[in-house]
Amino acid sequence: MRGGLVASARLLPRPLVRWFLQRRAQQDINENMLGGKKVKIIFVLGGPGSGKGTQCSNIVEHFDFIHLSAGELLRAEINSGSENGTMIDTIITEGKIVPSEITIKLLQEAIIKGGNDKYIIDGFPRNEENRVVFESVTLVTYFQLLEISISPEFVLFFDCSEEEMERRLLGRNQGRSDDNIETIRKRLKVFVESSLPVIEYYESKGMVKKIDATKPAPEVFEDVKAIFTHMA
Numbered sequence: 001m002r003g004g005l006v007a008s009a010r011l012l013p014r015p016l017v018r019w020f021l022q023r024r025a026q027q028d029i030n031e032n033m034l035g036g037k038k039v040k041i042i043f044v045l046g047g048p049g050s051g052k053g054t055q056c057s058n059i060v061e062h063f064d065f066i067h068l069s070a071g072e073l074l075r076a077e078i079n080s081g082s083e084n085g086t087m088i089d090t091i092i093t094e095g096k097i098v099p100s101e102i103t104i105k106l107l108q109e110a111i112i113k114g115g116n117d118k119y120i121i122d123g124f125p126r127n128e129e130n131r132v133v134f135e136s137v138t139l140v141t142y143f144q145l146l147e148i149s150i151s152p153e154f155v156l157f158f159d160c161s162e163e164e165m166e167r168r169l170l171g172r173n174q175g176r177s178d179d180n181i182e183t184i185r186k187r188l189k190v191f192v193e194s195s196l197p198v199i200e201y202y203e204s205k206g207m208v209k210k211i212d213a214t215k216p217a218p219e220v221f222e223d224v225k226a227i228f229t230h231m232a
């Protein structure tokens with residue numbers, strides 16, 4: 001059916017097809033839609049070790065969301081042996097933030113591949129550049145002709161003390177090249193200098209739901225669950 005539609009569209013004059021697609025995409029931008037579907041995106045932010053990944057796993061068990069972790073996508077890119085892999089690996093091991101175009105491309109691909117209309121995106125946007133680029137150039141759709149912009153429903157912020165985050169990262173034991181004390185200290189500094197301003201930006205727009213993440217994981221999830229149950 002879809003193949004038939006594409007074939008028929010090819011017979012139409014290109015300016016007409018372009019006009020139709022642009023009009024459709026403009027409607028989608030206005031309504032936060034992807035290919036006619038309302039897309040809900042929630043950003044899950046918090047310092048390294050605040051429990052983002054742990055709580056996102058809980059969320060997808062109970063609610064119909066797809067979990068995308070920017071860090072996981074970048075690590076998969078390193079492991080895939082792609083041409084950017086070595087550069088990404090070096091940046092992560094130094095506790096720095098990877099250029100936005102790389103991370104956003106991976107997120108775009110995962111969202112389009114996911115085929116769902118509800119996503120929790122964990123660890124993104126991690127700096128102002130991430131936020132601005134994601135807001136301005138986002139999902140490439142409609143035969144790659146046009147781009148539409150998606151903004152988050154809200155931002156879930158896991159608020160946790162530095163001492164607790166450091167303790168958790170040192171005990172994480174997942175063999176990550178950035179879970180050593182030297183890189184952890186750098187990541188905590190990058191979080192304060194680059195990521196907190198993003199959270200403050202969304203705070204100023206009344207979009208942040210803050211959670212006390214120093215509590216034990218099941219208690220944190222009770223608070224998370226209340227938010228998601230409320231929005232469903």
Ligand SMILES: Nc1ncnc2c1ncn2[C@@H]1O[C@H](COP(=O)(O)OP(=O)(O)O)[C@@H](O)[C@H]1O
Pocket residue numbers: 046047048049050051052053054055168169171172173213214215216217218220
């Ligand atoms: N509320 C919590 N209390 C204690 N340990 C936790 C809690 N949440 C997560 N952890 C543990 O802390 C480490 C970091 O959690 P993780 O979910 O990977 O955080 P993040 O994705 O924010 O870096 C993991 O080993 C995890 O099992």
Ligand SMILES: Nc1ccn([C@H]2C[C@H](O)[C@@H](COP(=O)(O)OP(=O)(O)O)O2)c(=O)n1
Pocket residue numbers: 047048049052053069070071072074092095096097098099103122123124125126130178187
């Ligand atoms: N938006 C992002 C997310 C992660 N990264 C890089 C830099 C981060 O220190 C690493 C690891 O991110 P990840 O979210 O997996 O780390 P934590 O779960 O917070 O410990 O990936 C990035 O450069 N840009």
Ligand SMILES: [Mg+2]
Pocket residue numbers: 052053069071123
């Ligand atoms: Mg994580």
